[in-house]
Amino acid sequence: YKKITTKSLIDMKAHGEKISMLTAYDFTMAKIVDSAGIDVILVGDSASNVMAGHETTLPITLDQMIYHASSVVRGAERALVVVDLPFGSYQSDPKEALRSAIRIMKESGGHAVKLEGGKEIKESIKKILNAGIPVMGHLGLTPQSIYKFGTYTVRAKEEEEALKLIEDAKLLEKLGCFSLVLEKIPAKLAQQIAESISIPVIGIGAGSGVDGQVLVIHDMLGMNNEFSPRFLRRYMNLFEGMTSAISQYVSDVKSTDFPNEKEQY
Numbered sequence: 001y002k003k004i005t006t007k008s009l010i011d012m013k014a015h016g017e018k019i020s021m022l023t024a025y026d027f028t029m030a031k032i033v034d035s036a037g038i039d040v041i042l043v044g045d046s047a048s049n050v051m052a053g054h055e056t057t058l059p060i061t062l063d064q065m066i067y068h069a070s071s072v073v074r075g076a077e078r079a080l081v082v083v084d085l086p087f088g089s090y091q092s093d094p095k096e097a098l099r100s101a102i103r104i105m106k107e108s109g110g111h112a113v114k115l116e117g118g119k120e121i122k123e124s125i126k127k128i129l130n131a132g133i134p135v136m137g138h139l140g141l142t143p144q145s146i147y148k149f150g151t152y153t154v155r156a157k158e159e160e161e162a163l164k165l166i167e168d169a170k171l172l173e174k175l176g177c178f179s180l181v182l183e184k185i186p187a188k189l190a191q192q193i194a195e196s197i198s199i200p201v202i203g204i205g206a207g208s209g210v211d212g213q214v215l216v217i218h219d220m221l222g223m224n225n226e227f228s229p230r231f232l233r234r235y236m237n238l239f240e241g242m243t244s245a246i247s248q249y250v251s252d253v254k255s256t257d258f259p260n261e262k263e264q265y
C-alpha cells in the first residue's frame with residue numbers, strides 16, 4: 001500500500017493483514033511515526049492528557065484538536081490520519097456533529113473522524129457519513145464517558161453490557177463506519193465481535209483476536225512513567241533516556257563543558 005485509505009484497511013482485514021495504529025499530536029512525531037511505516041495515525045483526544053496534562057479527555061476543544069490534527073497531517077505522507085471528535089462537539093445533536101466533523105476535515109486536512117458511542121449517536125454518524133466523511137467507531141471503555149463509568153477498569157465483563165456492545169458494533173458496521181476501535185474489553189468478546197463483522201476492529205487492551213492494534217505513542221515509548229496498565233507494552237524508556245540526556249546538558253552548561261571550541265563561531 002503506497003498510501004493508506006479507508007479502503008486499504010478493509011482490504012487488509014479481508015486478507016488477514018493486521019493493522020498498526022498509533023497516536024500522534026504534532027508534526028515531528030507524525031513524521032517519525034509515518035516514516036516507520038504505521039498504517040493509521042490517530043490524532044486522539046488523549047492529547048488532552050499527554051499534551052495538555054488534563055486528568056481526562058473532556059476539556060480538549062474542537063479548535064485544539066484541529067491544531068493538533070493539522071500539524072499531524074503536514075507530517076504524514078503514507079498513513080491514514082483519523083481525528084477524534086472531542087467531547088461536546090457531537091453529542092448534543094446530529095447537525096452540530098456534522099458541523100464539527102466538517103470543521104475537522106476542512107481546517108485540518110485529516111482523512112476521517114472518530115466518535116465514541118453506538119446507538120446513542122446513530123443519527124450523528126449517519127449525517128457525517130452522508131456528507132462523505134469516513135467514520136471510525138469507538139466502543140467499550142470510551143474515556144469521554146469516564147464520569148458515567150466512574151472507573152477506568154475493563155468494560156463489558158457482564159452479559160448485559162457485552163450484548164449491547166455486540167449490537168452496537170453491528171450497528172456501526174451497518175451504518176457504514178469503515179472501522180471500529182474496541183477499548184479495554186475481554187479478549188474473547190473482542191475476537192467474537194471482530195469475527196462477526198466485516199469492517200476492521202482495532203483493539204487497545206482488547207487482546208490479539210482483533211484486526212489491528214492501537215496504543216498512545218507516549219505510553220509505548222515510555223515517556224509516561226506512571227501509567228502501566230496490563231495491555232501496555234513499552235518499547236523504550238524515553239522518560240529515563242530523555243531525563244539523563246537533559247541532566248547531562250544541565251551539568252555540561254554548569255561546568256562550561258558546553259559549548260566547546262568546535263561548537264562556536
Ligand code: KIV
Pocket residue numbers: 023042043044045046047084181183204214215216
Ligand atoms: O484518544 C486516543 O488516544 C484514543 C485511543 C486510545 C484509541 O482514542
Ligand code: NA
Pocket residue numbers: 044045046057084
Ligand atoms: Na480518543
